[in-house]
Amino acid sequence: DAGITQSPRHKVTETGTPVTLRCHQTENHRYMYWYRQDPGHGLRLIHYSYGVKDTDKGEVSDGYSVSRSKTEDFLLTLESATSSQTSVYFCAISGASGVADTQYFGPGTRLTVL
Amino acid sequence: SQQGEEDPQALSIQEGENATMNCSYKTSINNLQWYRQNSGRGLVHLILIRSNEREKHSGRLRVTLDTSKKSSSLLITASRAADTASYFCATGEGANNLFFGTGTRLTVIP
Structure with missing residues (x-):
């Protein structure tokens, strides 16, 4: 998985609680991404980062925030989890030129919100 | 939506046969990529x-791209059971x- 880890790998939480997912890379890649994968929707981009403290919104950013204080770590926070945020979350990294290039994916985090 | 659309949604073939998947998209692109996802894994x-x-x-693998038709195809030749996966x-x-x-979703039957 190209030196990308995600934690936790599985989490069950209750509606209204905050949740933070962590993505850690050892590749020193500049770009990092958070996606969610749901049946019938493929992968949808939540937020991405193009450098330390530089982040931007993706297609489905409502209800999510991110932070990147170090090159190697990209955190995704669900401020107040809802059942619609039950999903599999993937982190990805990309090292290259700034033109949408090959992405390398982590193993995923399965989140269930009850 | 800016997403590409793959066709077919599911494909089942015998081992040794070729598998062809198609992708159509709507806007101008810099590049087009294909990814594989095994069940329960990352892409x-x-x-x-x-x-x-x-x-x-x-x-x-053989990939073609026709920007005038905004479409691409992925051909996997001489498929193997290990090729069973989802392709994006x-x-x-x-x-x-x-x-x-x-x-x-490609299923290759041994």
Whole structure:
């Protein structure tokens, strides 16, 4: 998985609680991404980062925030989890030129919100 | 939506046969990529074709791109049971982002 880890790998939480997912890379890649994968929707981009403290919104950013204080770590926070945020979350990294290039994916985090 | 759309949604073939999957998209692109996802795993990059390329090969994979029709195809030759997975196309449409389709589920029967 190209030196990308995600934690936790599985989490069950209750509606209204905050949740933070962590993505850690050892590749020193500049770009990092958070996606969610749901049946019938493929992968949808939540937020991405193009450098330390530089982040931007993706297609489905409502209800999510991110932070990147170090090159190697990209955190995704669900401020107040809802059942619609039950999903599999993937982190990805990309090292290259700034033109949408090959992405390398982590193993995923399965989140269930009850 | 800016997503690509794969066709068919599901494909079942016998081992040794060829598998062809198609992807259509809507906007101008920088490149188009294909990824594979085994059940319960993350996506793995297979091949990238740039907008000024028409065909690309990698091992048993052959990808074509027709920008006039906004479509691409992925051919897997001499399929194996280990090729059983979901296959996604992703279009690179801006500085940093990819837009993924909903995937084709390929089953290769031994």
